[in-house]
Amino acid sequence: MYQSKLFTKTVKEAPKEEEARNAQLLIRAGFINKEMAGVYSLLPMGLKVLKKIEEIIRYEMNSTLKASEIYMPALHALENYEKTGRDDLDILFRTKLATGRDLVLGQSHEEVVVPLVKNHLFSYRDLPIYVYQIQNKFRNELRAKSGVLRGREFLMKDLYSFHADEEDFKSYYELSKKAYKNIFEKVGIGEETFITFADGGTFSKYSHEFQTVTDAGEDFIHLCESCGVAINDEIIDEQDSCPECGKKKKDLVKKKAIEVGNIFPLKTKFSDAFDLTFTDEKGDEKSVIMGCYGIGVGRLMGAILEVKNDEKGMIWPESVAPFKFHLIPIGKKAEKEADKIYRNLGKEVEVLYDDRQVSVGEKFADSDLIGIPYRLVVSEKTLAENSVEVKKREETVEKLVKIEKLQSYV
RNA sequence: CGGGGCAUGGUGUAACGGCUAACAUGCUCGCUUUGGGAGCGAGUGAUUCCCGGUUCGAAUCCGGGUGCCCCGACCA
Numbered sequence: 001m002y003q004s005k006l007f008t009k010t011v012k013e014a015p016k017e018e019e020a021r022n023a024q025l026l027i028r029a030g031f032i033n034k035e036m037a038g039v040y041s042l043l044p045m046g047l048k049v050l051k052k053i054e055e056i057i058r059y060e061m062n063s064t065l066k067a068s069e070i071y072m073p074a075l076h077a078l079e080n081y082e083k084t085g086r087d088d089l090d091i092l093f094r095t096k097l098a099t100g101r102d103l104v105l106g107q108s109h110e111e112v113v114v115p116l117v118k119n120h121l122f123s124y125r126d127l128p129i130y131v132y133q134i135q136n137k138f139r140n141e142l143r144a145k146s147g148v149l150r151g152r153e154f155l156m157k158d159l160y161s162f163h164a165d166e167e168d169f170k171s172y173y174e175l176s177k178k179a180y181k182n183i184f185e186k187v188g189i190g191e192e193t194f195i196t197f198a199d200g201g202t203f204s205k206y207s208h209e210f211q212t213v214t215d216a217g218e219d220f221i222h223l224c225e226s227c228g229v230a231i232n233d234e235i236i237d238e239q240d241s242c243p244e245c246g247k248k249k250k251d252l253v254k255k256k257a258i259e260v261g262n263i264f265p266l267k268t269k270f271s272d273a274f275d276l277t278f279t280d281e282k283g284d285e286k287s288v289i290m291g292c293y294g295i296g297v298g299r300l301m302g303a304i305l306e307v308k309n310d311e312k313g314m315i316w317p318e319s320v321a322p323f324k325f326h327l328i329p330i331g332k333k334a335e336k337e338a339d340k341i342y343r344n345l346g347k348e349v350e351v352l353y354d355d356r357q358v359s360v361g362e363k364f365a366d367s368d369l370i371g372i373p374y375r376l377v378v379s380e381k382t383l384a385e386n387s388v389e390v391k392k393r394e395e396t397v398e399k400l401v402k403i404e405k406l407q408s409y410v
Numbered sequence: 411c412g413g414g415g416c417a418u419g420g421u422g423u424a425a426c427g428g429c430u431a432a433c434a435u436g437c438u439c440g441c442u443u444u445g446g447g448a449g450c451g452a453g454u455g456a457u458u459c460c461c462g463g464u465u466c467g468a469a470u471c472c473g474g475g476u477g478c479c480c481c482g483a484c485c486a
Contacts, residue, residue, distance in 0.1 A: 012435070012447070013422050017478050037478065086486070090411095108486060142411060142484065150485085201486070218485095264486075292486085331444055361446040368446090379445065389445095 001323070003354045006030075008043050010366050021216060022302040023147025025314050029369050031322075038144025038152035045370070046301075048322040050155065053297055053304075054134055056186045056319065057157050064179040065172075067130035067159055072112045074136060078102035080111035084273040091139040105138035110270045110292065113160045117276065121288070124164050124280045128172065132159035134297060146216060148302035149258060159293040162271075164278065169265065169289045176263050176293050180210055184260065187300065188317025189307050193260065196221050196230040197243055203267045206235075206243075210261035210295075216306040217258035224252050258303045259296075266290040314371030315393050323352040325409075326372040328363050330379035338378040341388065341403065348410050368393070374409060 008030030018024050018034075026032045031046030042050060061067045078094070081087035081104060093105040106112065117129060137156045144152050159176075163169040177195060184193040189212050196209040211221045211230060220233035224242040231239055231252065241248050268287040271277070277285045301320075308315040318324065325345060329338035335355075342353045352372060354363050367375050377389040377398075387400040390409065401409075 009436090010447095011421060015421070015478095016416085016423095019479060084486095089486080091485070110486075139485080143480095143482095145480085207486095259485095262486090266486090269486095294486095358444090359446085359448055360444055361448070363447090364445080365447045377445080381445075 001350070001352055003352055004356050006044060006352075008045070010369055018147065020145075020147035020149065020302075021309060022149065022305040025305060025309060025369070026148065026302075029314060029371075032148065038141060038150065040148060040151065040298075045322040049301055049316065049320050050297060052320045052322075053187055053300055054155075054157075057134070057183055057295060057297065060179040060183050061132050061157070061159060064182065065130060065132075065159065065176060067132045067161075070131050070133050071135060072106070072109050072116070072133055074106045074138065076104050076106050076112055078104055080115065080274075084111055084270060086111070091141060093138045093140045106135075107137055107139045108292075108294075109133070109135075109158055110160070110266070114270045114274045114276050114290075117160075117162055117288075118274060121162065121276065121278055124278055127162060127164040127278060127288070128168055129162040130159065130172075132157060132293075146218065146302070148298050149216065149306075150218070151298065154299065155297040157295040157297055161291045161293070162276075163289040163291075164280065164286070166289055169291055173263065173265060173291055176291070177208065180261050180263065180293075180295070183295070184210060184212070187304055187320050189260075189304055192307050194221065194223060194228060194230040194257075196232050196257075196259075197235065197239075198232040198262070199235050200265065203269055204265040207262060207264040209259045209263075211257035212260050212303045212307065213255045213257045214303065214306040215256050216303075217256045219257050219259055221255055221257045222249070222252035223255050230255075230257075258299070258306070260300050260303050261293075261295040263293045264291065266292055309371070312365075313369035316371045316373060318373045321371070321373050323350040323372045325349060325351045325374045325376050326354065326367050326370065327351050327376045328354045328367060328378070330360050330363075330377060333380050334378040334383060337383055337403075341376070341378065341406065345406065345410065376406075 010030055011028050014024035014028050018027060026046060030043055033041040033043060035041055078087055091107055095103045097103060113131065121129060134155065134157045136153055138153050141150060141152050144150055161172050184190050193210055193212045196211045197206045198209045200206045209232060211219060221230040222236050223230040224245060224247050226247050227242060227245040229242060229244040239249060242252065268289060271288040271290055276288045278288060280286050304320060305314055308317060327338060327342055329335045342351055345351050371393050373393055375391045382389050382400060385400055387402050388406060389398050390401045391398040
């Protein structure tokens with residue numbers, strides 16, 4: 001893409017109202033626009049990053065977890081929440097139809113997916129069922145905070161599983177841990193992200209969260225460094241030791257972290273609320289066992305950024321970067337060759353081509369801010385060697401690479 | 411929702427109750443310049459968040475709103 005065609009601009013200083021590192025960088029680089037507290041527009045490069053994260057999630061949902069993607073509405077009937085007892089949640093955005101019927105904006109989709117599945121589930125032969133969606137959620141938070149980490153409208157992946165018995169649920173739940181681990185590794189924060197025992201609510205001992213260690217986080221976890229599992233601070237008082245390997249509580253390390261994912265055994269809480277049942281092999285009617293599995297997609301983008309940045313700007317992992325290469329010509333004489341390189345590389349990978357007539361310093365500063373993995377500089381100097389200077393964003397060393405060898409980086 | 415802070419061109423900041431609200435940056439035009447946010451010149455851009463009050467006079471003081479940020483509470 002030609003940088004001159006990008007309608008967004010970078011700015012030197014973030015608005016002073018943003019203190020969160022993720023919001024400062026995303027706004028300075030023109031990835032997002034703030035509409036109000038906790039509500040952001042996604043601009044071209046921000047959207048590209050988000051779409052890449054979505055695709056990584058989709059792949060794991062489809063291939064590892066064999067789930068089917070659907071898309072449910074944001075407008076929900078309040079009646080459904082009366083059935084599950086969640087109609088008094090204070091984070092619900094409430095609204096009405098013109099006819100007066102009470103509605104809420106969806107903050108989660110159990111109240112929609114269970115009646116939906118009820119229309120398609122009758123026999124044990126129909127089970128298990130796995131459905132997921134990637135969709136905006138609305139939560140009327142008393143306090144939005146930390147940039148994109150806690151918004152009032154935000155993109156979320158939510159998966160719901162339906163099982164005939166506890167064993168079948170259990171094995172799927174374990175598989176979901178694996179899928180989640182794959183996702184966080186692929187987006188580049190595998191080393192900082194830990195599965196964490198958390199409160200299971202009234203009907204399960206535990207749920208599990210995926211917590212990314214960063215000072216920007218709003219949770220505290222107690223990390224067991226021997227087995228790489230953590231315990232959420234909210235349940236630490238009930239524990240004597242690591243539930244995974246038995247290491248003593250006093251040897252766990254307390255860290256600040258952000259919850260990027262959560263998986264939750266629901267037992268029959270929601271299926272019972274809507275009489276979601278099936279007929280088993282013996283002809284008996286039984287309740288369906290459920291699980292739900294969430295990932296905050298926008299929050300994940302923010303969490304990646306909190307982990308991957310330096311004083312100059314963002315450092316995107318290649319898997320989610322808006323572009324792979326940032327091509328920068330210096331001087332009139334380099335432009336012709338840069339055009340040619342852009343045409344060749346651009347056929348195979350995403351290249352942001354800085355074709356703007358601005359000073360070198362500005363190009364470099366913007367390049368560091370935007371944080372594309374590979375910076376390619378073409379100048380009279382490099383052309384004398386028939387080369388291009390290649391620099392990885394996360395490294396300080398540059399090296400000259402012959403133009404014909406550039407293909408090996410694709 | 412409890413506590414604290416802030417609000418001035420697009421952005422970042424300045425201005426004793428008193429002159430035409432200043433500076434930087436941005437943007438426009440011209441010249442110049444191309445290996446780290448370049449230089450010179452000329453322009454442009456503001457209902458000082460809103461409503462009310464005090465005063466001869468309010469960006470500045472007072473009252474009430476609203477918005478934003480931070481701490482806490484909350485977070486199936």
